[in-house]
Amino acid sequence: xxxNVIDRSKDITILELLDRVLNKGVILTGDIVISVADIDLxxxxxxxMLSSVETxxxxxxxxxxxx
Amino acid sequence: MINDLIYLYCxxxxxxxxxxxxEFKGLxxxxxxxxxxxxxxxxxxxFSEENFKKNISDILWVExxxxxxxxxxxxxxxxxxxxxFKFGTIYKTKTSLKKFITDYSSSxxxxxxNIQGKEEWSVKIYCNRKVLSEQIDELxxxxxxxxxxxxxxxxxxAFLFKRKKEDLIETEMNRLNNSYGQxxxxxxxxxxxxTRLNNLLPKEFTGTENTMILNATFLVSKxxxxxxxxxxxxxxxxxxxxxxxxxxxxxxxxxxxxxxxEKQ
Numbered sequence: 001x002x003x004n005v006i007d008r009s010k011d012i013t014i015l016e017l018l019d020r021v022l023n024k025g026v027i028l029t030g031d032i033v034i035s036v037a038d039i040d041l042x043x044x045x046x047x048x049m050l051s052s053v054e055t056x057x058x059x060x061x062x063x064x065x066x067x
Numbered sequence: 068m069i070n071d072l073i074y075l076y077c078x079x080x081x082x083x084x085x086x087x088x089x090e091f092k093g094l095x096x097x098x099x100x101x102x103x104x105x106x107x108x109x110x111x112x113x114f115s116e117e118n119f120k121k122n123i124s125d126i127l128w129v130e131x132x133x134x135x136x137x138x139x140x141x142x143x144x145x146x147x148x149x150x151x152f153k154f155g156t157i158y159k160t161k162t163s164l165k166k167f168i169t170d171y172s173s174s175x176x177x178x179x180x181n182i183q184g185k186e187e188w189s190v191k192i193y194c195n196r197k198v199l200s201e202q203i204d205e206l207x208x209x210x211x212x213x214x215x216x217x218x219x220x221x222x223x224x225a226f227l228f229k230r231k232k233e234d235l236i237e238t239e240m241n242r243l244n245n246s247y248g249q250x251x252x253x254x255x256x257x258x259x260x261x262t263r264l265n266n267l268l269p270k271e272f273t274g275t276e277n278t279m280i281l282n283a284t285f286l287v288s289k290x291x292x293x294x295x296x297x298x299x300x301x302x303x304x305x306x307x308x309x310x311x312x313x314x315x316x317x318x319x320x321x322x323x324x325x326x327x328x329e330k331q
Contacts, residue, residue, distance in 0.1 A: 012316065015268065015273060015274070017134060018129075019189070019265065020137065020320075021133045021136050021154035021322065023322045029152065029167055030075060030153075030156035031158050031159040032072070032115070032155070032157035033155065033156055034119075034123070034154065034155045038123045041123050041124050042126070045123075045124060045125070046272055048126070049126045050272070
């Protein structure tokens, strides 16, 4: 079972983090505020990041076979 | 560099303990309408409308700032109930921040009342469809019956039944995902004051091969948090060799349970 989020902040996945801080339930206020289009951009970034991690892992495993 | 934009983290009713914490450099607690408003002055180079939009596409920038956002609010939450704000809520002047607080003060009070003594917990459940398909005959009467037919049939007939079974397995896996998802949800819901269902996220966002079958948030009374946690533990233990993977995190600031209405 997980402990308090503060203690484990570094273990929280980016997805879980964004799910909370960009949550649609949170109040939309402020003179400058993140828009729905901006949120789509953030998730696009997550997708790119995850796919590049996957590519890195594939490359690494490819390399280990060849050596 | 001039820091003249105001980044709003959260509002609380009790004086926050931030002074001795070096990692929260620059944080300020200002009092408006009997609320403690937790802010930081930030620079135009990062948070002006134009620059903020640019930074949003840099996922590493977003991640580090989103982590700080959570850390600050969680720290404030240690000394009292908080109303958290969305990541990157910026005011250009103190006057406009004050106007927001004043205009919405009755709704803020109502929200404090609703979340007082409660915690937000997140539960995400995934299904390993490969493991589920291997266990399908134990879980689905229909596929088990068809399997018996396959075993008792001639090779030609068995071939046709096998093809039929492949389709049936997909249908049955979807049905089982729904029914288990519902069962788990109901179990947690019974221990909560309020719940929110979030969108199921596709694999390209979760970075796992498993399929998300439940993405829910629960508002749990502090005196039932232990029951909630032991239910999570119980289900994780029960499902150790099973195809469902349960991930629970918390306590989170109550992001999902705030609803602010402007004064009529």
